Amino acid sequence: MESKLLNVGTHEAGNEFESSLRQAFMELEPRLRPPFSIAIPTPQEYSQLNHALLYGVLTEPQFAKIHVKHLHGLVSDGYALFVSLTLRVVLELYNKLVDSVKQQLIWAVNEIVGVFGVGFDGLLVGLLRHTVGCDYTDRGLWLCFELINLLLTNFISLLEQEPSVLTSALYVYLRLLADHCRVSGNVRVDFLKKLEIEFCVKMLREQFHLSMKIGRDLVRLLQDLVHVPEFRNIWKDLVLDPTTFGTEGFSDVGQLYSTRTSSRYFLLRVTPEMELQLRFLLVHVKFRHLKRYQTWFAKKFLFEPERETLIVDMIRFICCAHHPSNEIIHSDSVPRWAIIGWLLSSFRKKYVEANAKLALFYDWLYFDERMDNIMNIEPAMLLMVCSMPQYVGMTQSLLEFLLLLVDNYDQMRSYTVANGVSLAFNSLVTKGVINNVDTLTSCDALSPFLKERLKKLLSSTNETLPHQLCPSRLPHCSADASHLETPASNPKHEPAGA
Template sequence: MASSLIHKTTYEADNAFDSSLTEAFRFLEPQLRPPFPLTISTEPEYWSLNRAILHGILSEPHLAKVHIKHLHGIVIDGYSFFTNSLCQVVDQLYSKLVENVKVQLIYICSQLIDVSASGIDNLLVSLLRQIRGGDFSEPNLWLCLEMVNIFTQKWECLVEERPSIISCALYVFLRALSDHCRVSSNLQVNILKQKSIEFCVRVFKEQSHLCLKIGRDLIRVLQDLVHVPEFKDIWKDLLLRGYDISRLYRTKTCSKYFLLRITPEMETCLRFLLTKVKLGSQTRYQIWFARKFLNGPEKETVLIDIVRFVCCAYHPSNAVIVSNVVPRWVVIGWLLTCCTKNYVEGNVKLALFYDWLFYEEGVDNVMNIEPVILLMVNSVPKYVHMTNNLLEFLFILVDCYDVERKDLILKGVSGAFDEVKRKGVVKSFEVLTTCDGISPFLKEKLVKMLSLKNLSGFDKL
């Protein structure tokens, strides 16, 4: 069955969800023209009519307003089924949608915000997740600009009724800006950059409490924008006007923010790699993943977000941990080898160690810090250069990341080492403290770190 919504090659199987929309539209098309029958006999008929109207809005832009009025007339569930169906379109089909359908998606989204549709925040999240990191293609820049416009134009409504979505948008646009601010010669990027900055600055100035809901990763993403003039005042506010940075450091960032920077397709591939692929058989899957998602001059910046996802948003079950599938630390090691630019490698390592710096028992999850300690331990002796590299970076962070709050960081890192041993992630650190391949200087630093028991000893390191 030919689809008017998606691009499909001749050898591709039909998509079940796309087919359900097309079938509903073809069967009920006579009912989609005025005058509308406003009586619906059964629940399944209501669902089918919703699908038919959705297909009509997406495939017939010239009749979109008519279809929207029809939807308003028949809706009995607060638009819940309709909005959920839209989320499925975005999550399952977005990369295959024809261009005019993508335009219609933005139109419908705007209309549903106006009527406070049930689940509109989920739809906005689905669209935000399709903004790909490090992707300067015209379609990706277009989507990012359209989403900035939606959040700007619907500001009052969203702040009043869906405030939590504002912090999600802020996180996405701050991360996108870290890519866009590295490009200055592209007119489309410059327009997008300015609008994104205006939105983010407005959130900080008018809804600062929503910014702080992001937690410690707010500081991490802001650091990439310290060179942007508009964000210098934001830093002054954070540092000088009463914000407790230490408290923000101690606030763990919810995993939903890390999911925002991973497309559903990428998440599916990563979860497959981490739950189904046997250790030793992962190379061809990694090559395929890299070609699909990392193949481009700027696309490797998404590695930063992938590392945060693997560490903080995907925690394997006990059954997976004891199986022979690829462990997270192996995937992290591979991701580090994908870095070709120094600034990307530095940010990937920061993403890997970030929860170590502020680790607090009872607040943080040991699974967030597990991958890197296992990577360091298991890299000895065959890949001891990896262990040296990671330990050196960790101790640079301890000394230099935030000098004014070094005691807090020392406490966090010391607590993280204590926790991974106490929870049995590693049996001991002897493999690190006795290995001849590890720098004597790093071993000395590590031994001192492991000996710290309380805050009073932190100045000895």
């Protein structure tokens, strides 16, 4: 029996999970038609029935309502098993699902949300991860539309049952809008934007106490949307009249800056497949083999010019959501800084490059070692140090950008920003990530102006950096930096060859 669930090529092996769903359906198909048995199933039978019913819901739209009624009649675990199986479909199979099955999947999710099935919040988050802002295909826009429609339709009930889902969705749709609002002349995108703006404004204006749980990255996302009138007004109120949001205890945007964004939000903006492949690169690939995997990764995820905006999300994910163990750090696996350096060499649009560098340094600006994780700021430091002297242009570009942020990012809190960056340097030295700041300030290849500017910054803030600490190992510093090649450098936007 061929799969009705997946688009599978003749050369591809079958999927074990899909096979288990299909096998259960084939074995129990006579029992899936009314009249249904009133006997209480054993645990094994209950599991098989859930597998079979899910397959039936997804592949038999004409019988989907009957299958769901059957499920309602036999459920004994708050729908937990059915939801967990549906989540596996979302996380493991979504990209290969037949289009009609994707439509049934969204229908099933609406049914699950309607009964508040145990774990429905994780199911919605899983689907949100499959939305891609730079995907303007009918399929890509369809998923964005279906989910925003679900969120708006069920807003009150979600607010009562699982408000964290709405906060996650706000993060996702603010990020999607940054891409969608740069598209003009596309009727479908224009209609989608209206719904996305409606949802995000509703959250920010009516549920700011939930919105601010995102932390400092909420500010970063809003700043990318100030050219949109609705968000320009929100930004003005945020800066000039915070009491407008009616949230007890919130009186200044600085409170957002001082709250580190949880890593779970950065997972929302890389698809499960992207996450799997990025973790594979950072754990299992040896530095000497990186070029070959870079080429494959670029063809898979960065093959179109519009997709370079994904790099911003990848950098936040690598810095804040992927923290390798000491064993990995001291092995010859590809270090995080090398992947980021390669990604930073990929841009055609200057504004995307600036957003990517901001994503890299964002946690430096308000760094507080009592709250922030040094692993979030380590990749930027190692990239600057390990690019010298052979690729000092990378070091100079990053350091110049960091110092420009200190001077210009938030002039009302310029001292706070300068102190945060100084504290970041201090922590990187005291924790042994680098031996001393002289690595930068004494480099003959760096601009004298940048070196003097850095010295002035570090000497003018309250925290004094130690000049010499116990040496630490800089992983892969002596490795061949040619691995920092651009993944898409030719005029046809094809990845560069190995």
